[in-house]
Amino acid sequence: MTIPSGLAEDPIYLDYNATTPVDPTVVEATLPYLTGEFGNPSSDHRYGTTPRAALEHARDQVAALIGAPGGRIVFTGSGSEADNLAIRGVVLAAGTDRPHVITQTTEHPAVLQACQALQRWHGAEVTYLPVDTDGRVDPAALAAAFTGRTVLVSIMAANNETGALQPIDELARITHEHGAVFHCDAAQTVGKIPLDVTALDVDLLTVVGHKMYAPKGIAALYTRPGLALEPLVYGGGQEHGLRAGTENVALAVALGTAADLAAADLAAGGHERIQTLRDRLHDQLAARLPGRVELNGPAAARLPNTLNISILGVTGHSLLAATPGIAASTGSACHAGDHQPSPVLTAMGLDAERSLSALRLSLGRWSTPADIDRATELITTTTGSRD
Missing domain, CATH: 3.40.640.10 (Type I PLP-dependent aspartate aminotransferase-like (Major domain))
Incomplete structure (x- = not known):
């Protein structure tokens, strides 16, 4: 599969819910x-x-x-x-x-x-x-x-x-x-x-x-x-x-x-491949940051490419600012730059601290296992893993 010319190796693109590269x-x-x-x-x-x-x-x-x-x-x-x-x-x-x-x-x-x-x-x-x-x-x-x-x-x-x-x-x-x-x-x-x-x-x-x-x-x-x-x-x-x-x-x-x-x-099971990568990212982050990773939203009834987590002890926007090797979002792309708690997470009953710690990592067609492993390393290095 040909990679779009605008999709670079750095930063790792994990914002497919905001927009996708043109195939x-x-x-x-x-x-x-x-x-x-x-x-x-x-x-x-x-x-x-x-x-x-x-x-x-x-x-x-x-x-x-x-x-x-x-x-x-x-x-x-x-x-x-x-x-x-x-x-x-x-x-x-x-x-x-x-x-x-x-x-x-x-x-x-x-x-x-x-x-x-x-x-x-x-x-x-x-x-x-x-x-x-x-x-x-x-x-x-x-x-x-x-x-x-x-x-x-x-x-x-x-x-x-x-x-x-x-x-x-x-x-x-x-x-x-x-x-x-x-x-x-x-x-x-x-x-x-x-x-x-x-x-x-x-x-x-x-x-x-x-x-x-x-x-x-x-x-x-x-x-x-x-x-x-x-x-x-x-x-x-x-x-x-x-x-x-x-x-x-x-x-x-x-x-x-x-x-x-x-x-x-879809017929070839591409969504299942992406879900496997999403779960790999979640599992690796939870293992490297024990007790600090909270899933926002349902564990099962959700899109296979979407991982919204709060990493306790750090705000989402400060984490992304300190991790330029990852292109992701703190919530809806329509609210980029607004550091108020996400209205979606607030409506779900999350408190302001957890909402402000939220990170939306969304995968897509060109996401790879190497991307997931490198993203895990970058995020945990920024937040301070406890290996």
């Missing part, structure tokens, strides 16, 4: 649509033929990865845009007086702020469900939150900081029993573990390119056939009438190619 195969597939195949896919002449076919093929590739051959795939410019289209789109299309939306306290800001905007501008009521000490929503709490005006539930598949997996199939079932629409932000999940929208029975699902080895600036929203949505962008009717503007064929091809690579990697 060289994705780059190669994209280039023709930045050069010779530049045509508008809506054009009827020869210059539009190949881009139009490539766009539809990319749509099919994304749909196949998430088990949605009959669903609509709407390309967007980011996961945040896809989340906003789903949330605002459902609520405005419902035409309900004082619509009610349910989400959780540890959602991505794109979801939380979209809900807050609906509160400010459209009189919506929003219920923010709490999470338990593992960061998971209690299905019974969701069932108890519905009202006669509930139109939408939005719960992410996996948390970006801890990797905690939500019981999406059960939450979607409860939602449909109450006649509401279920949206799932799966930005961190798609490509990391097998995921099937039909089995989960979700109505809307967000896919993000730069979390799965495609470039930034491309994402997609799966929408169940027949579901009414109000567009965010009005105009020429592109993307099933849900996102006007001439499509970026090159980036759509990139996402489609990344989807094919992810499907092949």
Whole structure:
């Protein structure tokens, strides 16, 4: 497997949940649509033929990865845009007086702020469900939150900081029993573990390119056939009438190619290889720093690539500052530089000291055993191992 040109041996990259290097195969597939195949896919002449076919093929590739051959795939410019289209789109299309939306306290800001905007501008009521000490929503709490005006539930598949997996199939079932629409932000999940929208029975699902080895600036929203949505962008009717503007064929091809690579990697057990490396890192750190390493989030029900730990006696940001040989995060990349306790860890009931000691180490396609062993050495040297 070719290593991306921008991925250096130093520092060791352990921040795949923030963004992924673009796979060289994705780059190669994209280039023709930045050069010779530049045509508008809506054009009827020869210059539009190949881009139009490539766009539809990319749509099919994304749909196949998430088990949605009959669903609509709407390309967007980011996961945040896809989340906003789903949330605002459902609520405005419902035409309900004082619509009610349910989400959780540890959602991505794109979801939380979209809900807050609906509160400010459209009189919506929003219920923010709490999470338990593992960061998971209690299905019974969701069932108890519905009202006669509930139109939408939005719960992410996996948390970006801890990797905690939500019981999406059960939450979607409860939602449909109450006649509401279920949206799932799966930005961190798609490509990391097998995921099937039909089995989960979700109505809307967000896919993000730069979390799965495609470039930034491309994402997609799966929408169940027949579901009414109000567009965010009005105009020429592109993307099933849900996102006007001439499509970026090159980036759509990139996402489609990344989807094919992810499907092949999952079929070959790539996620199991990464989980083995993740557990190796955790075990080695715990052995070298006895009594100081605390796991944040569930031990089992989490993404195979994500390790969120608190190393007691040192803050996460000071550890990373003193360990330039590692590129990692203290929490969500969206909060980089903010040394306040993570809202996600706080919602899980962790105290400020443990939250500020948190370190998110996320692995990916090019992580190796040598990387894990060297990362262990660097972290334990910085914090003071007790061999």
